[in-house]
Amino acid sequence: MNKGVLSVAIAALGFVLGLWFLGSAIKNRNKAENTISVTGLGTKKFTSDLITWSGNFSRNSFELKAAYDELANDKRVIENYLVSKGIRKEEMVFSAVDIQKQYSYGTDANGRSTQTFGGYQLSQRISIDSKNVAQIENLSRNITEIINLGIEFTSSPPNYFYTKLADVKQQMIADATKDAKARAEKIAENAGSSLGNLKKATMGVTQITEPNSTEEYSYGGTFNTTSREKEASITIKLEYEVD
Template sequence: MKYESFIKPAIISVAIIITALILGGAFKNRNITQDSISVVGLGTKDFESDEILWTGNYSARAKEAKDAYNMINADKDKVKSFFQSKGFKDAEFSFGGVTFEKIFRTITIEQKGEQIKQEQVFDGYIATQTVAFNSRKNPLLMKKIESVVDQTSELINSGIEFEGSRIQYTYSDLPSLKQNLIEKGTQDARERAEKIVLTANGKLGKLKDASMGVFQITGKGSIEEDSYGGNFDTYSKFKTARITVRLTYNLQ
């Protein structure tokens, strides 16, 4: 009985000590976690695109492939002359290869006024050719391309089935732009952290961790929301680029 009365208090004492050590360690680790601050900075820049790409295509239809090819070749000469008349040099635009597509029409077979079946009947070929314009760091050529886009109806009026695409605008030096945004975002995050800590009468310590958000390019003034995979607008001449930077600092 005396032995048992001695063992039980000893076990309880050891348990209390172990519990205290565990709680003390948890409290210490909690303080380590809390003795830091994470802030997100934003780097933005408005810029004007310096690259442009515009394409158009025209087609010709005939029962035989060779006839469609001859027609598209004749149209090519007209298209070339049209753009030359608008001030373009031969080196400022290029033609793609001719592609062919078989076309079919649907006929309905009826008997005694009732539809029996429908069949696809071969109806000839469509030949298509593309013409492309692009410019890099050439404002005059870019302006000339933008101007001619609204004049292609003249080709349609001359009997050429011309269809233009939307103009695409890009930027030639994205690496430098991205680097500039990272610097701005990092500076913004640092300033935010300093203001928060100063307001709380604290002191900012060493940088603990840094991470970068998704690089986004949208049209200037766009209300488009940020995409998880990143937006990359190609249809706006004037754009806004932005990136977020998250910094975590230790506190002193």
């Protein structure tokens, strides 16, 4: 075989292979385009089964020991009060005592800055975690009873949580997946096609808000802790081939 014929044969083979690869690419491209992407939603309402609540109390005195003794007495009074309300001592957590020096600032007759010692302020924090949500919720609303005992007490709003959130998430994922598949089947049916293999599944973040509220979803997920009643939602995005 001379060189001219060999060159023509090689060129022809290259042309045929090129057509094959081009056809394969077009086929794969069309196959990739014949897909359906749908998003399903799973939601669940539930009631919190864990509550956390905290409060601060403090004393002021020019004598450190006097302030500490008064604060220690306040702690005993608070502890006894909570026990009388049915709170167990093991549920109460008292923080370490925080000590701050107080100063007042001003200027003297010559316009120079002055600093006057105003005594010590000692404060302590009590926090409670409990599954008796109603009991602690009622306690937080009637905190004036502690103030009426002569204690300078500041209460924080309670926070609400749910200890079985993992179970809720699993059910929502199942519901969202079922919802997405039903949507995809309906779209394919209306288009005169049928669903093929599942190509991809993407799960969104969990959003937990107060039911019927105006809380906004966030990119990283919302987790409401201020409401006893909650509503969780999650999305699942599915991508199917279409036959």
